[in-house]
Amino acid sequence: MQNIKMTISYDGTNYCGWQRQNNAMTVQQRVEEACTKIFGKASFVTGASRTDTGVHALGQVATLQTDTTIPIDRIPYALNAALPEDIVVRLAEAVDLEFHPRYGAKQKTYQYKIINARFPIPQWRNYAEFNRRPLDLQKMQEAAQYFVGTHDFKAFSATGGSVKTTVRTILALSVEKQGQMIILTVTGTGFLYNMVRIITGTLTDVGLGKISPEEIPRIIKSKDRIQAGQTAPPQGLTLLSIEY
Amino acid sequence: MQNIKMTISYDGTNYCGWQRQNNAMTVQQRVEEACTKIFGKASFVTGASRTDTGVHALGQVATLQTDTTIPIDRIPYALNAALPEDIVVRLAEAVDLEFHPRYGAKQKTYQYKIINARFPIPQWRNYAEFNRRPLDLQKMQEAAQYFVGTHDFKAFSATGGSVKTTVRTILALSVEKQGQMIILTVTGTGFLYNMVRIITGTLTDVGLGKISPEEIPRIIKSKDRIQAGQTAPPQGLTLLSIEY
Numbered sequence: 144m145q146n147i148k149m150t151i152s153y154d155g156t157n158y159c160g161w162q163r164q165n166n167a168m169t170v171q172q173r174v175e176e177a178c179t180k181i182f183g184k185a186s187f188v189t190g191a192s193r194t195d196t197g198v199h200a201l202g203q204v205a206t207l208q209t210d211t212t213i214p215i216d217r218i219p220y221a222l223n224a225a226l227p228e229d230i231v232v233r234l235a236e237a238v239d240l241e242f243h244p245r246y247g248a249k250q251k252t253y254q255y256k257i258i259n260a261r262f263p264i265p266q267w268r269n270y271a272e273f274n275r276r277p278l279d280l281q282k283m284q285e286a287a288q289y290f291v292g293t294h295d296f297k298a299f300s301a302t303g304g305s306v307k308t309t310v311r312t313i314l315a316l317s318v319e320k321q322g323q324m325i326i327l328t329v330t331g332t333g334f335l336y337n338m339v340r341i342i343t344g345t346l347t348d349v350g351l352g353k354i355s356p357e358e359i360p361r362i363i364k365s366k367d368r369i370q371a372g373q374t375a376p377p378q379g380l381t382l383l384s385i386e387y
Numbered sequence: 388m389q390n391i392k393m394t395i396s397y398d399g400t401n402y403c404g405w406q407r408q409n410n411a412m413t414v415q416q417r418v419e420e421a422c423t424k425i426f427g428k429a430s431f432v433t434g435a436s437r438t439d440t441g442v443h444a445l446g447q448v449a450t451l452q453t454d455t456t457i458p459i460d461r462i463p464y465a466l467n468a469a470l471p472e473d474i475v476v477r478l479a480e481a482v483d484l485e486f487h488p489r490y491g492a493k494q495k496t497y498q499y500k501i502i503n504a505r506f507p508i509p510q511w512r513n514y515a516e517f518n519r520r521p522l523d524l525q526k527m528q529e530a531a532q533y534f535v536g537t538h539d540f541k542a543f544s545a546t547g548g549s550v551k552t553t554v555r556t557i558l559a560l561s562v563e564k565q566g567q568m569i570i571l572t573v574t575g576t577g578f579l580y581n582m583v584r585i586i587t588g589t590l591t592d593v594g595l596g597k598i599s600p601e602e603i604p605r606i607i608k609s610k611d612r613i614q615a616g617q618t619a620p621p622q623g624l625t626l627l628s629i630e631y
Contacts, residue, residue, distance in 0.1 A: 152508060152509050152510075153509050154510045228512050229512065230509060231508070262477045263475055265396050265397050265443075265472065265473045266398045266625075268473065381510075
């Protein structure tokens with residue numbers, strides 16, 4: 144029996160997120176269907192990150208236990224032939240049986256895109272948030288630095304999560320502008336549910352002048368979800384990579 | 388009666404091109420439906436460029452004659468409220484009644500995107516061609532320069548066109564790489580049917596080493612469609628802008 148680590152890209156537009164559900168199509172189900180077809184027996188995969196409906200991935204990671212004789216470097220091609228074109232397996236690697244994609248993750252990087260212009264760009268409607276009000280890039284960059292470090296991010300977590308601790312470490316958070324697009328890139332050792340989208344919504348409020356950059360430490364310390372900004376919409380978010 | 392020049396962006400994925408057809412949904416039909424709804428009487432628009440099925444636009448131009456009393460700067464907002472989210476009117480301007488979007492165009496700029504990597508990127512499947520074979524960027528850049536100038540581009544035109552002359556002028560043609568994406572940007576005084584896509588297919592053959600850059604002048608002179616490369620697929624093409 145081999146443990147296969149797969150790196151997977153997908154366009155989340157047409158899926159109800161990663162995780163298998165009874166009554167809705169998900170990326171995990173499509174990947175399992177392809178594995179079942181290619182490996183000839185019922186297959187179940189374990190994903191690293193439960194991305195939400197409409198959220199995208201360049202480097203989701205999932206594992207599969209299989210006794211296939213297909214050479215490992217051919218597995219992406221075999222699976223891609225059985226997958227719809229909005230899901231692509233980019234890499235398959237043999238890993239220890241003990242390797243777990245979620246518990247073994249050392250850091251994850253997400254990207255959030257905002258089109259900041261008078262009018263939306265139709266080609267980006269499923270891949271970026273649109274905001275017609277001018278955002279102050281420099282203020283957003285100033286505010287971003289206050290998130291870096293180890294903090295209790297309870298104020299930046301959707302309610303209802305059942306995690307042991309809401310302390311997380313953000314290693315880097317950058318805000319850049321490319322043409323009409325503002326791009327947030329955040330790397331951390333782990334993230335709470337909706338944390339990147341709530342940080343984005345809060346930085347958007349900073350960009351609009353509703354919150355000053357210096358207020359961020361107070362909002363973090365409050366541990367109060369109401370003090371932070373809104374949850375930015377899912378389509379702007381992409382899981383870029385996971386490091387082990 | 389006013390002549391309104393509209394600048395329009397669209398995602399061409401779900402349309403059978405710009406131009407109205409009897410049995411297929413087109414961008415022109417959607418724009419005319421929105422105009423009819425907003426201006427209260429049957430509306431017909433004239434477009435500058437007949438983009439094909441799956442081709443996108445950032446800056447298509449179309450005109451509409453109307454006696455509306457809606458202030459001109461409000462027209463984009465009114466039309467966008469009546470348009471699907473894959474079509475956006477970015478600008479409305481009053482122009483002379485003699486202004487014609489096709490005959491008055493002085494130059495047009497198109498962009499063609501190619502993902503050149505081992506595996507496709509699902510988010511780009513409708514906005515770029517995918518080519519897994521490595522393309523030699525420098526050779527493509529060398530070859531691009533031979534297209535610049537006034538030439539008979541008959542070899543780079545789909546057969547069946549009924550134009551008076553196949554002589555056109557290309558003002559600039561650049562080939563750049565951004566990460567895994569190769570971007571061709573071409574500006575000309577006018578283009579033959581499928582000309583940008585055939586030039587792209589020919590530059591792709593150069594990138595693959597099938598054609599050397601120095602062969603481009605001979606291919607142009609041959610006026611023989613067979614000598615040029617294949618027509619690159621539509622989804623990689625975007626009409627960027629039209630100058631008057």
